[in-house]
Amino acid sequence: MLNKYARAFFTRVLTPFAAFLIRRGVSPDTVTLIGTAGVVAGALVFYPMGEFFWGTVVITLFVFSDLVDGNMARQLGRSSRWGAFLDSTLDRVADGAVFGGFALWYAGGGDDNVLCAVSIFCLASGQVVSYTKARGESIGLPVAVNGLVERAERLVISLVSAGLAGLHAFGVPGIQYLLPVALWVVAVGSLVTLIQRVVTVRRESAEAEAAERQETRGSEAAT
Numbered sequence: 382m383l384n385k386y387a388r389a390f391f392t393r394v395l396t397p398f399a400a401f402l403i404r405r406g407v408s409p410d411t412v413t414l415i416g417t418a419g420v421v422a423g424a425l426v427f428y429p430m431g432e433f434f435w436g437t438v439v440i441t442l443f444v445f446s447d448l449v450d451g452n453m454a455r456q457l458g459r460s461s462r463w464g465a466f467l468d469s470t471l472d473r474v475a476d477g478a479v480f481g482g483f484a485l486w487y488a489g490g491g492d493d494n495v496l497c498a499v500s501i502f503c504l505a506s507g508q509v510v511s512y513t514k515a516r517g518e519s520i521g522l523p524v525a526v527n528g529l530v531e532r533a534e535r536l537v538i539s540l541v542s543a544g545l546a547g548l549h550a551f552g553v554p555g556i557q558y559l560l561p562v563a564l565w566v567v568a569v570g571s572l573v574t575l576i577q578r579v580v581t582v583r584r585e586s587a588e589a590e591a592a593e594r595q596e597t598r599g600s601e602a603a604t
Contacts, residue, residue, distance in 0.1 A: 392448055399452040409450040409457070409464060416446020417471040421478040428482025431490050433560065434547025437540050440479065444536065447472065469515075472532065473508055479539060480504035483564065499564045506571035507535055513578040522589065526581040530570030538563050538570075 402412065420443045427436025450468060454460045480503045487497035510528065517524035530538075542563030549557035 392452055395445060395449050396452055396456075399449050399456060402449070403453055403456060407453075409453040409459065410467060412446050412450040412453060413464075413468055413471055416443045416450070417475050419443030419446070420475040424475075424478040424482035425485070428479075428543070429485035429489060431486055432547065432550075433543040434550065436482070437544035437547060440540060441544075444475070444540075469511075473511060476507050476532065476535070477504055479536070480507065483539075483543075483560075493561075496561055496564060499561075499568050503535070503539075503564060503567045503571060506568065506575060507532070510571055510575050510578065513575065513582065517578070517582040517585070520586075522582055522585045524578060524581055524585065526577050528574030528577045530567060530574050535567050535571065538567055 420440050423436050423439030423443065427433070427439060447468065450464070451460075454464050480500050484497050484500035484504065487493045487500060491497075510530075511532070514524045542559040546557045546560040549555075
């Protein structure tokens with residue numbers, strides 16, 4: 382849901398910036414690479430130290446590159462399989478860095494093995510949720526379901542909660558508990574989404590195979 386409406390809104394907002402980069406001779410692939418590097422640096426430098434507010438600020442500055450590069454490609458008329466592949470692949474790298482940063486914090490200074498495990502589950506389940514759709518589509522199925530928690534929801538819930546939790550360092554009491562709650566929400570939501578996609582692929586696969594058998598019988602009857 383967030384992916385549908387937020388992407389359309391920010392695409393309109395970021396179009397002038399994308400046009401500015403094009404005039405400066407910056408390529409969409411360069412924006413993709415710089416954006417991913419910024420997210421990874423923000424997540425793996427700040428989060429393991431418990432600096433959730435500043436880490437989120439840095440990540441937020443770079444995370445919109447995911448919209449800017451696509452916008453630039455459309456303006457240039459250069460949408461390509463390579464660009465889509467690079468963008469999707471580096472999205473997985475960025476997501477892994479965010480939840481990996483949380484896991485490193487809870488394995489170290491955060492001293493909470495349960496939340497470390499939850500963070501790792503969020504990391505792994507996010508990758509698998511994306512894989513199920515890509516794999517289903519690669520075998521010719523539409524995978525006509527979005528699911529409860531997609532990438533946009535995972536990032537918004539996690540980053541907003543981390544940023545707010547970081548305000549605890551500025552004296553806001555009790556707000557540090559937002560991040561653990563958010564991680565549990567993302568973990569459960571990702572599990573539900575994974576189940577939704579697996580069930581959908583199972584149903585679509587059965588329907589496709591039934592249609593193929595019916596078509597074969599029809600061809601045999603015609604001969």
